[in-house]
Amino acid sequence: MVLTPDSKSLMQRLDQRSRDIFKEIVEGYLTTGDPVGSRTLSKGVIALSPASIRNVMADLTDLGLLDAPHISAGRAPTHKGLRLFVDGFLEIGEPSGADKREIDERLRGAGSDLEAILGEASGILSGLTGGAGLVASPTRDTAVRHVEFIPLAGGEALCVLVTEDGDVENRLVKVPDGLPVTTLIEAGNYLSTRMKGRTLAEAAVDVREEISSRRAALDAAASSLVEAGLAQWSGDAPGRGRSLIVRGRANLLEDAKVAGDLDRVRQLFNELERQQSLLDILDTTREADGVRLFIGAENQLFPLSGSSVIVAPYMGGSKHVIGALGVIGPTRLNYARVIPMVDYTAKVIGEILAARRAKDGK
Secondary structure: OOOOHHHHHHHHHOOHHHHHHHHHHHHHHHHHOOOEOHHHHHOOOOOOOHHHHHHHHHHHHHOOOEEOOOOOOOEEEOHHHHHHHHHHOOOOOOOOHHHHHHHHHHHHOOOOOHHHHHHHHHHHHHHHHOOEEEEEOOOOOOOEEEEEEEEOOOOEEEEEEEEOOOOEEEEEEEOOOOOOHHHHHHHHHHHHHHHEOOOHHHHHHHHHHHHHOOOOOOOHHHHHHHHHHHHHHHOOOOOOOOOEEEEOHHHHHHHHHHHOOHHHHHHHHHHHOOHHHHHHHHHHHHHOOOOEEEEHHHOOOOOOOOEEEEEEEEEOOOOOEEEEEEEEEEOOOOHHHHHHHHHHHHHHHHHHHHHHHHHOOO
């Protein structure tokens, strides 16, 4: 983490004694979830009397770094204090060997379907961190290589889209009973020709204009099929387009029961239903270099929920950012463990997508 201007200014105002006491308080709070008192510190590594420690705690409170949640001598870090701790004191290394093995084995064993891989990633993050895992499906800004319609039983066809990254995504579309296979082939060939080397968004506008102006050399059945495929892929169809995969909401509820703060989590659950807002938050990582952390009010989506969100971008097979994943949980998350875990999970997904592309010879 890099010191923000505010954190840098605060660090300059703290002498070594204040830094040591502040660090012990935050680490104690993150470990237990409880405020840390002066007597506890005096019995530990801080070789000062409780009275001297309380004086320093009062100064830290005046700076807005600590707060007294209850009527006691104990102090807990504020969101401002947690930001300073993460920026200036936290030592972030690699995930543990056990965490790496579990992430690797589960992600690489999830199969070749991208949605299955992303769903597994969300579950992994939830299970290993004790928060809720968040994964945003990729933006479809990768050039298309091939489109194909495959007939199925029951009045359906499988619309298959292959990107230049080597990603293969499938969508079911309704088709009239008895639709000739030649119509499916015609629609697939038409879309492949118009979309090859272009992004879905770029090609969809031209394809729809051709169809609406009747310049497309397609009969009515093939035109309808092309429209259906575009609707599925562009997100115009209900429930399609980009999605947010959330796993582990129950973890947030259990933590709230322990903390006696169910109202906060009810509010958080309501916000989790605002999928587009969450996608917007995750998308802020697309231009970031590595992991981003939002603590409390720093996160515009959950300013009052007392939550932290840790997010990282993941790359597609062409080594450009296509999506993001992360964890949301209480502000007393184990940042030293969760931050590298989120970063590592994003990197493994990127490796999997790159390997898929190489396997396809692209």
